[in-house]
Amino acid sequence: MKSIIFKPASLILALVIISSCKPREEKITEVEYPRPKNIIFLIGDGMGISHMYAGMTRNHGTLYLEKCTHVGLQKTYSSNSYITDSAASGTAMSSGKKTKNGMIGMDPDSISIKTILEYSEDNGLATGLIATSSITHATPASFISHQVSRNMYEAIASDFLKTDIDLFIGGGSDHFMKRKDSVDLTQELKNKGYQVLFTLEDILNVEEGKLAGFTAPVHNPPYKEGRGDMLPNATEKAITLLEKNTAGFFLMVEGSQIDWAAHANDQEKIIDEMLDFDRAIKIALTFAENNGETLVVITADHETGGMGLNGGSIEEGTVNAAFTTGGHTGVMVPVYAYGPGAEKFTGIYENTAIFEKFMELFGFARE
Secondary structure, three states: OOOOOOOHHHHHHHHHHHHHOOOOOOOOOOOOOOOOOEEEEEEEOOOOHHHHHHHHHHOOOOOHHHHOOEEEEEEOOOOOOOOOOHHHHHHHHHHOOOOOOOOEOEOOOOOEOOOHHHHHHHOOOEEEEEEEEEOOOHHHHOOOOOEOOOOOHHHHHHHHOOOOOOEEEEEOOHHHHOOOOOOOHHHHHHHOOEEEEOOHHHHHOOOOOEEEEEEEOOOOOOHHHOOOOHHHHHHHHHHHHHOOOOOOEEEEEEEOHHHHHHHOOOHHHHHHHHHHHHHHHHHHHHHHHHHOOEEEEEEOOOEEOOOEEEEEEOOOOEEEEEOOOOOEEOOOEEEEEEOOOHHHHOEEEEOHHHHHHHHHHHOOOOO
């Protein structure tokens, strides 16, 4: 048997090769994100990429939401269905928990879950909700209520009295006044110090204090059928009132009727509602740009209609849309972000992660 003799040069080479095979310990540097003082969360109900781009095309290739510097995608499925509804998706984003379709602010076992709005209240922030639907509808309700069914509108209205929300603006006065239990919740709101108002003109004249603003007995009409600029105007008024709180604020704004137009496969109404929503986005982004301490996040709760764009012209502002369904679909939806902490909203993640990101950026500890 031959003996193996290592020459010095060979030995050094062998040691270099062996040492290079050892796993390297890499230092992982955690990125420090700036924390926002305020968060404005805008939800375009049913808004997918095609809804957004149809509005952009009608507007000759531009929307205000393009100012957002970071874009991600969120998965919308619920705990019991590939196709979510607004109650389950709203609950996921507001509380960080997947739940069953139809449930509001509860987990699948019907246990109440604390929402980002409630955490904000407990930490001294001002809070607000705005919707072009009834304020007791699924999406806004999921931030403030805890009920087993989204259809329990009167019970949802009662939950508003259990919080210290600073303002809410939307339809739904009937759920507070014309109730089966004959209780007038608007009087109870007044007893708690709220200004209870029933016209947009009166709402926009408020200069301070708590506000319960009702703009319709149930739902507001579509944009071109009488609602007009209610959404951007209400958004601007809400920001003006909420920013008086030196600790900061959380505001959720919903463009509710993009979804309804998509259920009807009505491309013209989708575009009208999308452009109206974008005007509210302009208000939020302009404030954030000037303020410097405000994070704006824009997303949808799900996509509606399976909308596709089969043709169009940016120069002429025309589109030719087609739809695969009159219901919701299971596709991911975009998330747009601007302001301090916007970097956290890139990538692909669960809809529940939006709550987690808000909590982290506000510095709240989960109970």
